[in-house]
Amino acid sequence: MQTISSTDIDGMERFYRANLVNSLTGFKSVSLIGTANAAGKTNLGIFSSIVHIGSNPALVGYINRPIKAAPHTLANIEATGTYTINHIHPEFLPQAQQTSAKYDESISEFEAVGLTPQYLEDIAAPFVLESKVKYALTLQQIIPISLNDTFLVIGKITSIHLEKNILNQDGFLNLDQVPSLSCNGTGTYYLANAIADLPYAKPNQ
Amino acid sequence: MQTISSTDIDGMERFYRANLVNSLTGFKSVSLIGTANAAGKTNLGIFSSIVHIGSNPALVGYINRPIKAAPHTLANIEATGTYTINHIHPEFLPQAQQTSAKYDESISEFEAVGLTPQYLEDIAAPFVLESKVKYALTLQQIIPISLNDTFLVIGKITSIHLEKNILNQDGFLNLDQVPSLSCNGTGTYYLANAIADLPYAKPNQ
Numbered sequence: 001m002q003t004i005s006s007t008d009i010d011g012m013e014r015f016y017r018a019n020l021v022n023s024l025t026g027f028k029s030v031s032l033i034g035t036a037n038a039a040g041k042t043n044l045g046i047f048s049s050i051v052h053i054g055s056n057p058a059l060v061g062y063i064n065r066p067i068k069a070a071p072h073t074l075a076n077i078e079a080t081g082t083y084t085i086n087h088i089h090p091e092f093l094p095q096a097q098q099t100s101a102k103y104d105e106s107i108s109e110f111e112a113v114g115l116t117p118q119y120l121e122d123i124a125a126p127f128v129l130e131s132k133v134k135y136a137l138t139l140q141q142i143i144p145i146s147l148n149d150t151f152l153v154i155g156k157i158t159s160i161h162l163e164k165n166i167l168n169q170d171g172f173l174n175l176d177q178v179p180s181l182s183c184n185g186t187g188t189y190y191l192a193n194a195i196a197d198l199p200y201a202k203p204n205q
Numbered sequence: 206m207q208t209i210s211s212t213d214i215d216g217m218e219r220f221y222r223a224n225l226v227n228s229l230t231g232f233k234s235v236s237l238i239g240t241a242n243a244a245g246k247t248n249l250g251i252f253s254s255i256v257h258i259g260s261n262p263a264l265v266g267y268i269n270r271p272i273k274a275a276p277h278t279l280a281n282i283e284a285t286g287t288y289t290i291n292h293i294h295p296e297f298l299p300q301a302q303q304t305s306a307k308y309d310e311s312i313s314e315f316e317a318v319g320l321t322p323q324y325l326e327d328i329a330a331p332f333v334l335e336s337k338v339k340y341a342l343t344l345q346q347i348i349p350i351s352l353n354d355t356f357l358v359i360g361k362i363t364s365i366h367l368e369k370n371i372l373n374q375d376g377f378l379n380l381d382q383v384p385s386l387s388c389n390g391t392g393t394y395y396l397a398n399a400i401a402d403l404p405y406a407k408p409n410q
Contacts, residue, residue, distance in 0.1 A: 002372065003325075004365040009263050012376070019376030021260040024340060024365060026292060026380060027387035027397050028257070029231025051256040052233070053268055054353040055226040058214050061357075063258055063266075087231060093401055101406040112408070120208075135229060140352055145359065147345055148259040152266075152357055154350065160209040160229060167207065171217070171224030172390045175231060182232035182387060182397060185377045187404065190397035192232050196298055198392040201306040203317070 023185040027192075030183040032096055033062070034084040034117070034126045035076035042117050042126050043072045044109035046099050048183050050085065058157040060085065060137060066149040072105055074142070077153065080124045081139045086131035087180040093189055120161065132163035132178050228390040232397075235388040237301055238267070239289040239322070239331045240281035247322050247331050248277045249314040251304045253388050255290065263362040265290065265342060271354040277310060279347070279356065285329045286344045288360065291336035292385040298394055325366065337368035337383050 009017060028048040035043045049063035062085075064074045077083050088096045095113040103112055110117045110126065117126035123136045137155030144151055166174045175192070182190045214222060233253040240248045254268035267290075269279045282288050293301045300318040308317055315322045315331070322331035328341045342360030349356055371379050381397045388394050 002367045002369050004367070006363045009362060009365075014261070016376035017263070018260040020365075020372070020378065021263045021265075021362065022257055023376075023378040023380065024338070024362070025255055025257045025265055026234025026236065026385055027232055028234060031231065049256050050230055051254050051266075051268060052227055052230045053254075053350065053355060055223040056219070057353065058222070058226045059352055060226075060230055061256075061268075063256060090400060094403070097403045098406045098410065101408045101410065103408050107408075133229070141350075143348060143350070143357070145258060145346075145348070145357075147264055147359060148262065150258060152348070152350075154352060157214060157226065157229070158211045160214075160225075162207045162209070164207050167225070171221035171228075172393070173225065173228040175228065175389060176395065180231055181400075184380060184397075187402060188377070188399055189401045189403070190381065190399050192387060192389075192395035192397055194393055194395050195295065195386075196392075196394045198299070198302045198394070200392065201303050203306045203308050203312075205303065205306065 019185055027182045027184050027190060030088055030181055030189070032086040032088060032099060032128050032131065033073055034086060034128060035073050036080060036125055037076050038079045042108045042110050043076055044099050044115065044128070045070070045073045046096055053154055059140065059154055060157060061152050061154045064151040064153050074151065074153065077139050082123055082125045082136060083155065084123070084125045084127045084134055084136050086128040087133040087178065089132060089178060089180060092130045093181065097187060121159065127161065133173065133175065133180055135160045224390055232387045232389050232395060235293055235386055235394070237291040237293060237304060237333050237336070238278055239291060239333060240278050241285060241330050242281050243284045247313045247315050248281055249304050249320065249333070250275070250278045251301055258359055264345065264359055265362060266357050266359045269356040269358050279358065282344050282358065283347070287328055287330045287341060289328070289330045289332045289339055289341050291333040292338040292383065294337060294383060294385060297335050298386065302392060326364065332366065338378065338380065338385055340365045
């Protein structure tokens with residue numbers, strides 16, 4: 001085995017450390033978060049820090065980087081109380097990754113990268129038309145993480161929009177058949193192949 | 206498209222809703238968290254809610270379910286201030302999944318499922334010997350999430366232990382070559398196949 005110490009980590013070049021720590025936590029879901037400001041100006045950003053908080057109520061969190069580094073998504077969520085999370089598929093991966101470029105606030109990433117805002121029901125935030133698995137949330141809580149000036153942003157799912165035929169009889173979504181992508185590090189994307197579907201575990205099995 | 210409303214979600218049978226919401230957030234990293242209580246009694250649990258908080262300092266979070274549902278891991282982390290996160294590989298997947306069974310506090314999941322506790326340096330928490338990518342953390346903060354009585358537990362990485370030859374020159378870890386597994390829902394496991402490695406995005410590319 002190869003051992004890397006805390007001192008090694010502290011002394012690493014910035015991008016090397018970011019690659020290592022980002023990839024160490026493992027494969028992640030990757031999605032586009034769609035928002036709009038109070039005037040309806042849209043914003044679209046790529047996030048790989050989405051985390052399941054609970055199913056009842058249906059709560060989903062994501063980590064927002066410090067305000068200076070990523071101001072628009074969080075400001076829009078605070079302004080409107082709503083946002084959408086949209087899965088990414090191979091056919092629009094280059095456009096999705098391109099949303100991570102630092103565009104000026106006056107530019108909508110939808111237009112800049114060539115994805116299509118979609119408005120469903122009376123939700124103020126845009127979905128991504130091209131996405132086949134997407135959901136809307138209402139903001140529940142923004143929890144500041146003072147350790148590094150990030151935020152845990154928690155929303156409640158208010159509607160889900162799915163391509164037909166991916167919802168199993170038991171509620172499970174066959175995301176590998178869509179396919180939805182996962183990622184690791186800052187720019188490596190993966191298809192997932194199911195190898196096992198294991199039952200609920202009980203002692204003495 | 207198929208639309209599922211907030212009212213639909215509220216009215217779902219409990220396990221159906223858990224499957225849907227758990228799978229909707231996408232593919233997740235899945236790891237074993239190793240802990241010990243103050244007397245050295247070990248505990249091992251499987252978690253799919255690990256989230257990257259930041260690289261400098263190197264902070265990793267996970268969501269701990271309500272204390273009543275999952276008391277031992279968090280109590281041990283509070284008692285010793287340390288824990289390990291261990292990737293899961295196909296050769297011990299059945300054992301890893303079996304740690305999710307509700308064992309009595311007197312039983313160590315290591316013994317019950319047949320995985321080997323490994324002690325490295327002077328870290329009180331056990332690693333999983335069989336794991337090829339693992340890291341130790343010191344507790345930084347436990348943030349209660351009052352919305353559903355869960356906790357965001359944040360630790361700082363203090364050491365990393367890797368199988369040789371998976372660390373790239375730029376710090377990135379080739380987890381698909383180990384391979385480390387990802388999961389979705391409550392028991393479906395995946396291998397990941399890289400399809401794209403995209404550069405850092407800039408406007409006007």
